[in-house]
Amino acid sequence: MEHVENLLKTTLSEIERILNTRSVVGEPITLEGNTIVPLVAIGFCFGGGGASGKGQKTANMEGYGGGSGGGGGVKPVAVVVITKDGARVEPIRRGVSTVIEKVGEAVVHIMDHRSDKTA
Secondary structure, eight states: OHHHHHHHHHHHHHHHHHSSHHHHBOOOEEETTEEEEEEEEEEEEEEEEEEEEEOOTTOOOEEEEEEEEEEEEEEEEEEEEEETTEEEEEEOOSOHHHHHHHHHHHHHHHHHHHHHHHO
């Protein structure tokens, strides 16, 4: 059973490496002192198991087997827009295309706000 235990430990350590705060809080995008930070939700499932055994009467064999598996997904949920005037959270309701739209809207808003102050 040591083989199965090692398999599960290795799998769980990989999951732990992948699922951290950097997984849900994206890399900040900075434009002229204003920052946009993407936020995502992560869903994940995992399973594993194994067995060992010895053949009966006529077959004098021993063996073991094990396996693990998982699946997951990432869904954008919001962007945080940080300007010198404050911060706001813009929720995302429809998926990746909306993330691009929200980032684009935030950049346009920042540029418009900048234009107003220089005019």
